[in-house]
Amino acid sequence: MVKCIFRRSVVAKQIAMDIREIARRAKVSTATVSRTINRVPTVDPQLAKRVWKVVDELGYYPNTQARALVSGRSRIFGLIVSEITNPFFPEIVQTFENLAVENNYEILLTSTVHDPKRMESSVRRMIERRVDGVAILTFGMEDVLLDHLRFRKVPLVFVDVGPNAPGIVNIRIDYLNGIRQAVQHLAALRHRRIAFIAGPSNLKSAIARRAAFKTSMTEIGLSPDLIVEGNHRMDGGMRALVEFSHLSNRPTAVLCSNDMTAIGVMREAYDQDIKIPGDLSVIGFDDIRLAEFTIPPLTTVQMSQMELAKIAFHALLSEVQRESPSHERSEYELHTSLVLRCSTALAQPGRHPAKARKGNVEQRIR
Amino acid sequence: MVKCIFRRSVVAKQIAMDIREIARRAKVSTATVSRTINRVPTVDPQLAKRVWKVVDELGYYPNTQARALVSGRSRIFGLIVSEITNPFFPEIVQTFENLAVENNYEILLTSTVHDPKRMESSVRRMIERRVDGVAILTFGMEDVLLDHLRFRKVPLVFVDVGPNAPGIVNIRIDYLNGIRQAVQHLAALRHRRIAFIAGPSNLKSAIARRAAFKTSMTEIGLSPDLIVEGNHRMDGGMRALVEFSHLSNRPTAVLCSNDMTAIGVMREAYDQDIKIPGDLSVIGFDDIRLAEFTIPPLTTVQMSQMELAKIAFHALLSEVQRESPSHERSEYELHTSLVLRCSTALAQPGRHPAKARKGNVEQRIR
DNA sequence: CCGGCTACGGAAAACGTTTGCCACTTCCCG
DNA sequence: CGGGAAGTGGCAAACGTTTTCCGTAGCCGG
Numbered sequence: 001m002v003k004c005i006f007r008r009s010v011v012a013k014q015i016a017m018d019i020r021e022i023a024r025r026a027k028v029s030t031a032t033v034s035r036t037i038n039r040v041p042t043v044d045p046q047l048a049k050r051v052w053k054v055v056d057e058l059g060y061y062p063n064t065q066a067r068a069l070v071s072g073r074s075r076i077f078g079l080i081v082s083e084i085t086n087p088f089f090p091e092i093v094q095t096f097e098n099l100a101v102e103n104n105y106e107i108l109l110t111s112t113v114h115d116p117k118r119m120e121s122s123v124r125r126m127i128e129r130r131v132d133g134v135a136i137l138t139f140g141m142e143d144v145l146l147d148h149l150r151f152r153k154v155p156l157v158f159v160d161v162g163p164n165a166p167g168i169v170n171i172r173i174d175y176l177n178g179i180r181q182a183v184q185h186l187a188a189l190r191h192r193r194i195a196f197i198a199g200p201s202n203l204k205s206a207i208a209r210r211a212a213f214k215t216s217m218t219e220i221g222l223s224p225d226l227i228v229e230g231n232h233r234m235d236g237g238m239r240a241l242v243e244f245s246h247l248s249n250r251p252t253a254v255l256c257s258n259d260m261t262a263i264g265v266m267r268e269a270y271d272q273d274i275k276i277p278g279d280l281s282v283i284g285f286d287d288i289r290l291a292e293f294t295i296p297p298l299t300t301v302q303m304s305q306m307e308l309a310k311i312a313f314h315a316l317l318s319e320v321q322r323e324s325p326s327h328e329r330s331e332y333e334l335h336t337s338l339v340l341r342c343s344t345a346l347a348q349p350g351r352h353p354a355k356a357r358k359g360n361v362e363q364r365i366r
Numbered sequence: 367m368v369k370c371i372f373r374r375s376v377v378a379k380q381i382a383m384d385i386r387e388i389a390r391r392a393k394v395s396t397a398t399v400s401r402t403i404n405r406v407p408t409v410d411p412q413l414a415k416r417v418w419k420v421v422d423e424l425g426y427y428p429n430t431q432a433r434a435l436v437s438g439r440s441r442i443f444g445l446i447v448s449e450i451t452n453p454f455f456p457e458i459v460q461t462f463e464n465l466a467v468e469n470n471y472e473i474l475l476t477s478t479v480h481d482p483k484r485m486e487s488s489v490r491r492m493i494e495r496r497v498d499g500v501a502i503l504t505f506g507m508e509d510v511l512l513d514h515l516r517f518r519k520v521p522l523v524f525v526d527v528g529p530n531a532p533g534i535v536n537i538r539i540d541y542l543n544g545i546r547q548a549v550q551h552l553a554a555l556r557h558r559r560i561a562f563i564a565g566p567s568n569l570k571s572a573i574a575r576r577a578a579f580k581t582s583m584t585e586i587g588l589s590p591d592l593i594v595e596g597n598h599r600m601d602g603g604m605r606a607l608v609e610f611s612h613l614s615n616r617p618t619a620v621l622c623s624n625d626m627t628a629i630g631v632m633r634e635a636y637d638q639d640i641k642i643p644g645d646l647s648v649i650g651f652d653d654i655r656l657a658e659f660t661i662p663p664l665t666t667v668q669m670s671q672m673e674l675a676k677i678a679f680h681a682l683l684s685e686v687q688r689e690s691p692s693h694e695r696s697e698y699e700l701h702t703s704l705v706l707r708c709s710t711a712l713a714q715p716g717r718h719p720a721k722a723r724k725g726n727v728e729q730r731i732r
Numbered sequence: 733c734c735g736g737c738t739a740c741g742g743a744a745a746a747c748g749t750t751t752g753c754c755a756c757t758t759c760c761c762g
Numbered sequence: 763c764g765g766g767a768a769g770t771g772g773c774a775a776a777c778g779t780t781t782t783c784c785g786t787a788g789c790c791g792g
Binding site: 059061062063064065066068069074083084085087089090091093094097101106107108109110111113118121124125127128129130148151234263264266267270289290293294295296297 | 425427428429430431432434435440449450451453455456457459460463467472473474475476477479484487490491493494495496514517600629630632633636655656659660661662663
């Protein structure tokens with residue numbers, strides 16, 4: 001057996017180990033090897049066995065690029081997220097990968113860090129690698145780039161922001177439900193001055209959340225004007241709370257556009273010696289895994305990352321599997337709802353939150 | 367040509383848009399197009415310009431798989447992490463990706479979730495896609511798998527655990543320095559009963575940390591026996607603290623094998639009304655970004671994720687760029703050191719931490 | 733004006749698969 | 763016993779690049 005000689009030989013750079021080598025050793029044609037490997041049912045079990053034996057012995061792995069080249073399918077899905085370091089996303093990536101593994105797909109992950117240049121290079125990379133589909137989880141994208149993908153008939157999945165065009169599936173998120181629950185929960189706890197820390201205003205998802213907040217406040221007769229803009233990161237939350245402390249009319253509760261912001265708020269509150277939830281109630285959004293482990297545990301609006309990833313993946317998969325170019329669902333909905341933990345409490349009547357405990361004198365600036 | 371009729375037909379999903387099409391329109395040969403695109407200096411600027419024009423007009427992107435097939439380099443690096451949902455890793459992934467983008471590489475990311483099956487499929491996927499190198503950041507790997515990669519001469523980068531074989535570069539982490547600092551910091555704060563919450567004992571990195579703890583304790587004459595095993599996740603930290611509370615001889619300080627564990631500890635402490643750092647000092651390991659935002663901010667041992675990613679990437683890159691098969695550095699070192707924040711304080715003499723404030727009676731079980 | 737060198741660009745052979753088409757066996761049925 | 767159908771498996775043509783090898787044109791010096 002040449003094989004053995006080779007494997008153990010000293011020089012042994014590497015021999016061919018392609019489908020032809022297998023064919024030669026199994027004494028069949030390459031076509032048969034290919035068919036065996038792809039489990040085409042018409043090949044004789046005898047033969048198949050012989051082929052598999054050789055394959056195993058040689059530790060042969062088919063070359064995916066060659067496969068892709070001829071078949072026209074790369075078995076790669078692109079996944080564009082806005083910032084992998086935001087704990088919201090790793091959960092999604094993990095789920096996406098699990099599904100990919102199950103279905104023999106690969107993931108081309110791309111993190112745009114909110115940089116248009118990076119977004120562009122993301123798209124380029126996707127196209128160059130000839131991905132079979134792209135899930136775009138970065139909330140907001142320039143149309144030019146989009147066109148490049150659409151022109152190439154790449155199946156696309158968006159969350160929130162997708163255009164309503166054929167061949168594009170959208171996952172709509174029902175922000176209002178969760179945010180309304182959050183607002184009403186605070187209202188029930190007698191909060192009247194409820195603030196909102198928004199996400200960056202160039203993110204469609206952030207805009208939608210803010211809008212949901214306004215709606216929820218207005219419909220119960222509260223003023224939705226206490227809004228400052230954060231950045232969906234912790235430092236943004238910290239800065240926002242500082243801003244609120246400078247106000248004469250301080251909020252007693254604050255709703256955040258995402259959990260990272262809320263964590264920032266709690267951290268700043270700690271620095272300022274504002275007790276949560278005693279002095280200030282805080283609610284987040286996303287329900288990242290960490291939310292359960294903050295101090296105090298964060299009450300937040302859940303938007304299941306696993307669910308989102310699953311929907312996105314399956315949408316892509318079914319888009320790629322069918323031949324007929326349409327009539328699949330092109331719109332999915334993701335639910336949100338409040339999960340209560342420990343970061344909210346009854347409003348303390350007539351008491352101002354920030355610094356309230358610092359100076360013993362209660363401030364009553366109205 | 368049936369081909370052409372089809373390709374240009376009205377239905378014309380998509381026209382060819384390959385290098386040949388470019389060549390045709392620019393009235394040059396495909397070879398020239400290829401050379402132009404790859405910036406081979408010998409092509410006439412005139413011609414090049416003409417080619418680029420067509421390329422831009424048509425929005426042509428070269429097919430990476432075809433390129434890879436013929437050139438033998440896929441321009442993909444594999445990145446194997448143990449759990450992308452552990453905040454330690456996204457930071458690395460991000461840095462790795464930044465470098466990849468700069469160098470026109472792609473990343474094949476794989477998260478093994480500590481599952482040997484997944485580890486195996488990871489390796490298979492890497493080989494199938496013919497990656498140009500793999501960085502293995504999951505701390506511990508079976509040799510069989512390793513052999514598959516080595517057999518194929520794939521450049522490999524390990525952290526901590528790599529075998530000392532040629533063609534494999536190792537990043538050694540200097541755990542002792544940081545951990546010694548941590549222990550001595552606690553000792554200086556008059557802590558004597560210092561506990562350690564270890565990582566899973568099948569992780570080489572966890573074993574190394576534990577060993578460093580033992581060394582550091584022993585060398586200053588303290589007993590290093592207060593050790594329980596966690597899992598490098600938050601729930602493990604919580605459970606560990608529960609175990610400690612059951613002890614008659616409770617620790618006044620606890621050093622954790624990673625930051626997630628520390629976060630779990632702080633959370634459980636909150637539940638048990640143990641004040642940190644008043645009743646219990648806590649130190650983490652890794653210095654994930656979040657450590658700055660815990661309550662209180664976590665004192666921890668820094669091990670720069672960016673640095674780690676950079677070293678790994680550049681090691682891979684230089685391994686792939688040189689022709690000569692050796693004499694590069696195959697060993698790097700990563701430093702660790704303590705960063706002080708607010709989760710440690712002077713030991714309260716004669717006072718037991720857990721439940722100390724619950725019952726007013728001080729417990730004095732010795 | 734010619735010979736030879738340089739610089740450029742084209743033809744064609746890879747790269748490792750899949751797959752359409754065709755040929756050869758069997759086998760069954762009339 | 764002949765003919766057709768069904769079951770197998772091989773040949774060779776793609777897939778979209780890179781790259782080697784060669785031919786040609788232009789230039790310069792003699």
